[in-house]
Amino acid sequence: MIAHVLRLLFAALFCLASLTALAEPLTRDDLGAVLPQPYTLGEKLTETGVYQLLNIGQIDAGYVFETEPLAPLPGFSGAPINMLVLLDPDGQFLDVRLIEQNEPIFVSGLGEAPLREFFEQYAGLSITSSIVVGTPYGDSSGGSSLVYLDGVTKATASVRIAHESIMGAALAVARDKMQGLSLQPPAFPDPDHRETLTWEDLVEQGIASRLLVANSEVDAAFSGTLWEDDDPDARADPDAPYLDLWVVDIGPQSIARAVLDDEGFTELRNFLAISEHDEPILVIETARHGLVGPDFVRNTAPGLLSAEQGGFPIALRDADLFFGLAEGVPDGTALILRTDRRLGFDPASEWTLTVQAVREHGVFQPQSGSVALALNHSTPARFFTRPAPVVAAPPWRSALMERRSDLILLAVGLSILVTVLLLRTNALAALRMFTPVRLAVLALVICFVGWWGQGQLSIVTVLGVLRSAVEGGSLAFLLYDPFSLLIWVVTIAGFILWGRGLFCGWLCPFGAMQEFTHHLGRLLRLPRYDPSRRWDKRLKWVKYILLAGMIATVFVAPDHVDTVAEIEPFKTAVTTLFLRDWYYVAYAAAWLIAGMVLFKGFCRYVCPLGAVMAIGGLLRGRDWIARRKECGSPCQLCRVKCSYGAIEPSGRIQYSECFQCLDCVSIHDDPTRCVPLVLKSRAPQRPSSSSRTQTAAS
Structure with missing residues (x-):
């Protein structure tokens, strides 16, 4: 009979699978409705729902996208957690917000507030960082460049799935839209590199880059524009230099010592001791351009200078240092600019400095026009060192490490239990104190496996696996909760040895609670109700009917899976320790109280997970x-x-x-x-x- 039920269930499963469809990105209106102020949507950039992000004044602020179309990692409900991600052009998170989720622990257990608070940690972080969920362990406790996010108690597995979806989607956008974004740690000056250099050495080796632009070249750039006749000095001496620019990265000590005098070198070292993430750039202009305009304020970004690397802007700012140049260095207008390596600048890679040549036309309310004069610069890699990329451990490994103590205790306990039940079953049953021994084991199951370890198996996991299998999705979400996965593995192995008995009789925390209430009922001398054999057989079919209905719900109305999963009181009694809305607590308590007169009524007649276990028990080999x-x-x-x-x-x-x-x-x-x-x-x-x-x- 059970085999017939199994065939019917799987037939229904594959028929219903044809009714499902992959999630589509939100419409522009729906996405705009969840977009935080003051941002608005710009142009749609991809068919996967990546939009241009616009700030106040319709200024380009980066990218906005959903995670589900880009990284649809299924959660424990079988459906992905969908989030809205705002990413700036440099790969930094501006915001992460929840759009939709069906994780059982958040739907009606803890509520969505802890999940939304978890997402608040992303603002300001960069996708170039190695971000992990959890706490440091082992060698990671000191000096690590890993960025740790606080998880959510009782829901670490779910937030780890959400994190992997966020990072997967963000990196997909970076690869597609931010080709210049470096995903490796930036180089920094090697403090151990020593080399005696002169200005001539810097020029000869290309460490000092030069851009020489004559007046005639600037005239040619403005030719045909409103401003072509607005520089009489250039027309008077077309061969004279308009811009004679030198650029030197003076982050490496050997280079800095070659271009600065002793006082200037000391001043720079003191500055870098405080601003250790800044890369100092020396710019010298010996012609008529002058580098800065009349309104320039020290310690601000010079308006006539800009830089980019790999197609992305580099933020430059005056370092506000007073310094002298070494002998032999060209004399002129000199500035030391600074840029933060943490914002994506890599001093060991080529970058471009752009100087604006500005002209004005007219006397009253003159009109300004400009042309860009660009200089590519690179500093030899020998002056820098690059930290080895910190590769975050795979999520499953992080989960294993975080719960390694619990897993060791669980593995030892399961090994003892399985060994005794396999080799000493009769001796165990023959013990005069068998009932106290069994109750002691069940107490450990409730406290350690259930409340502490959160290892209560659930029908939600089964439905998630079925949905992923039919849709060709990943089963990686199982690895995010290794504690429960170990119980699943032992339970499935137990099918062959004993059928459903190992889990339902020894490893189910809620089943153990019902057994305790049964003994309490005997102590209180309450009457015991046993259905007639005919009704007992009929009632045992209820769990199979419920299982079939839940499978249908997964594929016909997946948004309601979390609702029908509340048939199980496990989340209330085990996951949240009865800290839920009163009606959930009343439902769970009703089954426990009923267990005082009806022996394990939920397990025998209602439990859809028990139906799965009974079907799995068909694998029993003896x-x-x-x-x-x-x-x-x-x-x-x-x-x-x-x-x-x-x-x-x-x-x-x-x-x-x-x-x-x-x-x-x-x-x-x-x-x-x-x-x-x-x-x-x-x-x-x-x-x-x-x-x-x-x-x-x-």
Whole structure:
């Protein structure tokens, strides 16, 4: 019968799969509705929903996009977490906001507030940084360039999935739209590099770059414009230099010492001791341009100078240093500019300095025009060192490291439990203190596996796996919760050895809670209700019907999966420790209270995960509970004593309903309770043949 149900479920699964479709990006209006102020949407750049981000005054501010179309990593509901990401042109996060999620822990457990607070940590971070979720461990605790984000208690796996989606989508946009963005750590001056250099050496080796522009060349650049006749000095002496520009990166000490006098070198070193992330650039202009305009203010960005690298702007600012030049260095207007390496500038790679040549036309309210004069500059790599890229550990490895202590304890506990149940089942069941031992194990399951480890398996994971398998999605989300994954692995292996009994009887925290309430009901001498055998068989089909309905919901109305998953009270009783809205608490408490009179009613009749376990139990490779020929005919003791109704009148064990409580095993081996053994012990001993011969002879 179960095999028939299995075939029907999978047939329904593949039929419903044809009704699903991949998520489409939000429309422009919908995306604009969730976009934070003061930003607005610009041009749509890709079919995957990447838009230009505009600031006040319609100024280009970067990119805005959803994560789901670009990095649809499924969460524990089987559906991706969709977020809105605002990225500036330099690859820094401006904002990250939640659009939609169906993670069970956030839908009705913790609520969305902790998830939204988690996203607030991204503002100001760069996609070039190695960002991880969690806390430092091992060698990462000191001096690491990893950037750590605080996770969300009880939901670390879900926020790690969200983080990987954010980074995956952001890097996809960077590769497509920010070709010049360097994803490697920037170089910085090597403090150990020593080299004696002169100005002539700098010029000869190209360490000092020069841009020489004659008046005639500037005239040619303005030719045909309104300003072509507005520089009489250029017309008077066309061969004279208009711009004679030298550029030197003086971050490396050897280069700085070659161009600055002693006082200037000391001043620079003091400056860099405070501004350790700044790269100083010396610019010298010996012709008539002058580098700065009449309104220039020290310690600000010079209006006539700009720079770019790889197609992206470099922020330049006057370092406000007073310095003298070394002997032999050209004399002229000299500035030391600074740029922050943390903003993407790589001094070991080529970059471009642009100087604006400005002219004005007219006397009253003159009109200004300009042309750009560009100089490419690079400094030899020998003066720099580049830190090895810090590669963040894969999310699954980070999850393993963060929970390694819990995983070790869980692995040891599971190994002991499986070994005892496999090799010493009868000895365990025969213990005089078997019930206290079992209750002690179940108490550990509730406290360690459930409340502490958050290892309560759920139907949500099963539905997520099914949906990912049908849609060809990734199952990587399972790796984000290694604690539960280990329980899943042992549970599935237990199918072959015992059927569903290992998990449902020994490893389910909510099932363990119901068993405790059952014993509490006995202590309180409450009546016990057992449905008739006919109704017991009928009620056991309810869980399969619920499972089929939940599978249908996943593919027909996936947005409501979190709602129907509330059939399970696990999230309330285990994940949130009953800290939820009153109606969820009342529902979970009702099943526990019902367990005082109806033995594990939820597990036996309602649990959709139990239905999955029962189907998985078809993999069982042996009948592990010993039977005698008298079992069922005439002896019915084990059937009567089985609280789960898992023994048929014929004496056959219905393993799809067996919870491995071992009650029947203890009866089977007890000569004072097993009816066939009791009858055998009471039967008169027949005399042996030798005894009869002696009697006859006498």
